[in-house]
Amino acid sequence: MSETSSRTTGRPRRHALLLGAGLAAALLAPTLACAQTELLNVSYDPTRELYREINAAFSEEWKAKTGETLTVRAAHGGSGSQARTVIDGIPADVVTLGIPSDIDAISRISKKIVPDWRTKLPNQGLPYTSTVVFLVRKGNPKGVKDWGDLVKPDIKVITPNPKTSAGGRWNFLAAWGYAYEKEGRNADKANAFVGDVYKNVPVLDTGARGSTVTFAQRGLGDVLPTWENEAYLVFEEFGRDKFDVVVPPTSIYAEPPVALVDANVDKKGTRKQAEAYLQFLYSDRAQAIFAKHHYRPLNRAAAKPEDLAQLPELKLFKIEDLQGDWDEIQKKNFDNGGLFDQLSKAGR
Amino acid sequence: MSETFAPATLAEARPASVVTEGLWVRGLLIAVAILFLALFLVLPLVTVFAQALAKGFGAYLAAFTEADAHAAIRLTLLTAAIAVPFNLVFGIMASWAIAKFEFWGKNLLVTLIDLPFSVSPVVSGLIYVLVFGAQGLLGPWLLAHDLQVIFAVPGIVLATIFVTFPFVARQLIPLMQEQGTAEEEAALTLGASGWHAFRTVTLPNIRWGLLYSVLLCNARAMGEFGAVSVVSGHIRGLTNTLPLHVEILYNEYNFVAAFAVASLLAGLALVTLLVKSLLEWRYADEIKAGARGH
Amino acid sequence: MAPPKRAKRRFLRPSVIPGFGLAFGYTLTCLGLIVLLPLAALVTRASGLGLSGIWEVATDPRVASALRVSFGVSLLAALTASVFGFLIAWVLTRYRFPGRKIVDAVVDLPFALPTAVAGIALAALYAPNGLVGAQLARLGIEAAYTPVGIYIAMVFIGLPFAVRTVQPLIAEIDKEIEEASATLGAGRVHTLVRVVLPPLIPAALTGFALAFARGVGEYGSIIFIAGNLPYVSEIAPLLIVIKLSEYDYGGACAIATIMLGISFLTLLAINLIQAWSRRRFGYV
Numbered sequence: 001m002s003e004t005s006s007r008t009t010g011r012p013r014r015h016a017l018l019l020g021a022g023l024a025a026a027l028l029a030p031t032l033a034c035a036q037t038e039l040l041n042v043s044y045d046p047t048r049e050l051y052r053e054i055n056a057a058f059s060e061e062w063k064a065k066t067g068e069t070l071t072v073r074a075a076h077g078g079s080g081s082q083a084r085t086v087i088d089g090i091p092a093d094v095v096t097l098g099i100p101s102d103i104d105a106i107s108r109i110s111k112k113i114v115p116d117w118r119t120k121l122p123n124q125g126l127p128y129t130s131t132v133v134f135l136v137r138k139g140n141p142k143g144v145k146d147w148g149d150l151v152k153p154d155i156k157v158i159t160p161n162p163k164t165s166a167g168g169r170w171n172f173l174a175a176w177g178y179a180y181e182k183e184g185r186n187a188d189k190a191n192a193f194v195g196d197v198y199k200n201v202p203v204l205d206t207g208a209r210g211s212t213v214t215f216a217q218r219g220l221g222d223v224l225p226t227w228e229n230e231a232y233l234v235f236e237e238f239g240r241d242k243f244d245v246v247v248p249p250t251s252i253y254a255e256p257p258v259a260l261v262d263a264n265v266d267k268k269g270t271r272k273q274a275e276a277y278l279q280f281l282y283s284d285r286a287q288a289i290f291a292k293h294h295y296r297p298l299n300r301a302a303a304k305p306e307d308l309a310q311l312p313e314l315k316l317f318k319i320e321d322l323q324g325d326w327d328e329i330q331k332k333n334f335d336n337g338g339l340f341d342q343l344s345k346a347g348r
Numbered sequence: 349m350s351e352t353f354a355p356a357t358l359a360e361a362r363p364a365s366v367v368t369e370g371l372w373v374r375g376l377l378i379a380v381a382i383l384f385l386a387l388f389l390v391l392p393l394v395t396v397f398a399q400a401l402a403k404g405f406g407a408y409l410a411a412f413t414e415a416d417a418h419a420a421i422r423l424t425l426l427t428a429a430i431a432v433p434f435n436l437v438f439g440i441m442a443s444w445a446i447a448k449f450e451f452w453g454k455n456l457l458v459t460l461i462d463l464p465f466s467v468s469p470v471v472s473g474l475i476y477v478l479v480f481g482a483q484g485l486l487g488p489w490l491l492a493h494d495l496q497v498i499f500a501v502p503g504i505v506l507a508t509i510f511v512t513f514p515f516v517a518r519q520l521i522p523l524m525q526e527q528g529t530a531e532e533e534a535a536l537t538l539g540a541s542g543w544h545a546f547r548t549v550t551l552p553n554i555r556w557g558l559l560y561s562v563l564l565c566n567a568r569a570m571g572e573f574g575a576v577s578v579v580s581g582h583i584r585g586l587t588n589t590l591p592l593h594v595e596i597l598y599n600e601y602n603f604v605a606a607f608a609v610a611s612l613l614a615g616l617a618l619v620t621l622l623v624k625s626l627l628e629w630r631y632a633d634e635i636k637a638g639a640r641g642h
Numbered sequence: 643m644a645p646p647k648r649a650k651r652r653f654l655r656p657s658v659i660p661g662f663g664l665a666f667g668y669t670l671t672c673l674g675l676i677v678l679l680p681l682a683a684l685v686t687r688a689s690g691l692g693l694s695g696i697w698e699v700a701t702d703p704r705v706a707s708a709l710r711v712s713f714g715v716s717l718l719a720a721l722t723a724s725v726f727g728f729l730i731a732w733v734l735t736r737y738r739f740p741g742r743k744i745v746d747a748v749v750d751l752p753f754a755l756p757t758a759v760a761g762i763a764l765a766a767l768y769a770p771n772g773l774v775g776a777q778l779a780r781l782g783i784e785a786a787y788t789p790v791g792i793y794i795a796m797v798f799i800g801l802p803f804a805v806r807t808v809q810p811l812i813a814e815i816d817k818e819i820e821e822a823s824a825t826l827g828a829g830r831v832h833t834l835v836r837v838v839l840p841p842l843i844p845a846a847l848t849g850f851a852l853a854f855a856r857g858v859g860e861y862g863s864i865i866f867i868a869g870n871l872p873y874v875s876e877i878a879p880l881l882i883v884i885k886l887s888e889y890d891y892g893g894a895c896a897i898a899t900i901m902l903g904i905s906f907l908t909l910l911a912i913n914l915i916q917a918w919s920r921r922r923f924g925y926v
Contacts, residue, residue: 040583045599048599073583073584075581075587076582076584076596077582078887080887080888081883081886081887083889084886084889085499087482088477088481088484088499089481089487089490089496089499090581105889109483109889110483161870161884163888164883164884201871202787202869203787203869203871204872204876205870206870206883207599209599210599212601213598213601214787217603217769218765218769218770218771218772219770219771220786237601267494335888336890341704344872344873345704368736370830377732377733377737378733380729381726381733381734384729385730385745385748385749387774388794388797388801389748389749390748391767391773392755392760392763392764392767392798393751393755393763395763395767395773396763399766437668438668438669441665441668441669441672442668442673444661445665445669448659449654449655449662449666450657451655451666452652452653457669459909459910459913460673460677460678463677463906463909464677466855466905466906466908466909467681467859467902468859468861468879468882468898468901468905469757469859469860469861469862469879470859470861470879470880470883470898471684471859471882471901474684474886474894474898475681475683475898478680478684478687478895479679479680479683483891485683506676509676510676510677510680513677529657532659533659536659536660537658542659546661564753567754568753570756571757571758571759574757574879577862578883578886591756591757591759591862592758594756595758598866610756610762610763613756614755616754617751617754617756617759618754621748621751622747624747624750624754625743625747629743
């Protein structure tokens with residue numbers, strides 16, 4: 001091989017190097033996000049069936065009112081994971097999450113939601129509320145009646161991870177609140193009680209849905225404390241001959257709030273549609289749909305009586321009344337080093 | 349062997365057990381191997397189809413009539429249609445540079461190309477969130493220019509390219525190395541252009557290995573779950589690939605549909621294995637060099 | 643080849659073959675943009691915590707336990723896959739039996755089957771009410787939702803690596819050596835252990851390392867079948883996802899960096915094994 005051959009090819013090679021780089025860059029160029037009249041509702045795990053119906057109803061109303069064809073898309077997952085995607089830039093127009101602290105986190109970290117989002121919509125951004133009830137195997141063979149039964153030694157409790165799931169957090173807080181009231185407002189005893197509950201948990205899924213599948217389909221565990229709507233859905237989907245719903249005498253007032261993602265709607269130019277969508281959630285039609293899916297509507301008058309009859313009367317407590325505001329609740333229980341971390345460290 | 353050389357005859361006359369195990373040992377080992385494979389590999393595959401057809405063929409087909417399922421199929425095909433050719437071109441370029449030339453730092457380059465192979469899928473997704481996410485390195489810039497990378501098709505494609513990055517290169521490098529450079533040099537000496545030499549000399553030598561690697565690359569591209577799950581955002585009908593759609597259906601208690609869609613992917617896996625085996629039986633020599641890479 | 647005129651070592655050895663600039667430039671650019679830049683972003687983010695910060699995350703009991711589960715179970719699974727993989731490779735290359743080619747093709751199933759599909763199928767099989775799980779439950783073994791489930795999923799995905807790395811070498815074994823050993827009076831077992839096995843060790847180790855690396859990072863097939871309980875059956879990749887859901891990017895990056903470092907070490911080990919085997923046995 002001669003020196004000349006490599007010297008003559010020296011210059012084209014340098015060009016070729018650039019060409020190679022250019023080619024690669026061209027292939028990698030990201031595509032432009034295109035603007036459409038589409039709304040994205042980033043929601044939590046168990047609302048899949050609910051928002052399928054709500055979204056269709058809203059699209060229909062919006063079309064009738066304005067003539068505009070509007071598609072509402074939905075994304076579902078553990079409430080915390082979903083909030084994370086909003087923080088990381090998913091172009092959500094509205095968020096409908098499982099617990100207020102997740103919306104607070106979006107507001108705090110990404111500034112895409114105004115800090116006083118609670119004041120923008122009626123009832124603190126809660127078009128519906130819910131609570132936690134128990135799903136048990138048919139005939140309730142272990143005799144689970146109240147929260148206190150969850151710490152019995154032969155009971156296996158299926159609940160999602162409170163770190164990732166809003167439902168998991170409500171279960172955690174409900175158990176805590178029960179023990180707190182029962183033990184004469186003694187926080188230490190309440191903490192210990194919750195620790196005992198989690199000693200009976202064999203599987204900790206990342207979302208409420210994962211836990212339901214584990215309990216209902218895979219046959220694990222004796223009791224599934226879960227969203228009221230989720231319990232009734234399983235009851236209906238998997239057959240009334242396999243499960244029973246047990247309503248404890250007291251439970252938590254669960255608040256799954258909704259909010260507008262201000263930064264995104266302004267950027268996409270969808271503020272009008274997104275605000276209308278959120279307002280629609282408070283309309284009679286949407287309220288009736290909530291009740292139909294076993295959520296507790298804000299306006300009970302709009303719901304069908306037979307749906308309301310399915311929502312049992314029980315004593316509900318607000319966790320804010322026991323623990324303070326949401327920043328504090330989140331920090332005390334679920335943040336790194338919080339109560340859940342301490343309990344799982346102690347319980348291993 | 350029909351030759352009658354004495355040594356050969358002698359060798360054949362010796363008891364077979366000299367170079368193999370006794371009959372019952374062989375039988376036992378074969379039984380253990382087949383049982384193990386049946387239990388660990390075949391049974392899960394059969395389960396997919398059994399569960400998919402658990403409620404009859406009508407319920408099975410119903411899973412594919414949903415608009416979201418169509419969108420997932422389209423997105424998966426689109427992702428593979430971008431990721432696979434990209435890695436094909438990259439694989440050819442990389443193996444050309446690595447196999448046909450001697451340069452400093454080659455081993456490091458090969459190791460770096462291999463790296464995505466041993467990175468956890470979750471980490472593969474996470475790194476793109478760190479670069480393109482709103483809180484990430486390029487986040488503010490992308491936001492200012494109205495570009496959406498993660499939670500959109502580009503992010504899914506990028507994550508898929510990452511996890512399938514080494515597939516083609518890994519297969520072609522040993523193959524091209526084994527073939528050396530003599531043939532290309534001869535063609536060039538005879539006046540062929542570089543491109544012409546590649547097309548007429550190199551390509552025919554590697555085509556089956558290439559096809560083989562593209563096949564595996566495609567299977568992984570269409571089936572990737574972990575990495576895509578981190579960057580997808582799970583928007584129904586928009587950013588759900590087939591594996592994510594399986595998870596969604598599974599979480600909606602729609603087990604028949606989940607397994608039906610899963611059976612589509614399992615069918616793809618079976619076709620991949622079939623074509624791969626056919627290639628191996630027919631062109632064993634031409635793809636052997638790289639077979640150990642995976 | 644003519645010796646270079648200058649004594650200085652060149653970056654590229656001269657060649658008549660064209661296209662190096664294009665191919666090398668393209669390769670580097672793709673590698674840089676797709677692999678190195680994003681990985682650098684990860685390392686930068688993690689280095690913001692400092693070494694002590696990463697160490698703090700790594701020694702946090704929950705993280706340490708997740709890493710232990712990931713690495714420990716993966717080690718066991720890779721060992722199982724290696725033993726059975728060796729046996730399967732041996733059976734496939736040495737014996738002739740009906741259906742051998744089909745069995746051979748089946749080995750690659752975990753390469754081709756998407757991990758999520760494998761995950762839901764394994765969960766359905768090994769759950770207490772599943773086909774295999776019910777039998778195991780009768781024996782008092784809980785498979786799904788325990789570390790056993792993680793182990794099963796990892797064996798599933800690791801098996802082909804173990805088989806495919808040793809299989810070609812078994813095929814290349816010169817039977818004359820075995821014959822010679824036998825002629826010299828060695829029994830079959832002795833021949834296998836002393837003559838046949840040693841040259842296969844590097845390949846078996848490579849297969850083991852690949853199965854191990856894959857098992858450590860695996861996510862899709864495991865989350866469906868593992869119980870995901872902190873300190874018991876929570877794997878490191880899941881913990882990354884959980885940290886992300888808690889908006890703890892630093893923690894997620896620290897765990898990811900630890901895992902990345904370990905995969906890099908595994909790759910390095912594989913390369914060293916191969917280099918050693920090239921010196922010792924003349925092939926990889």
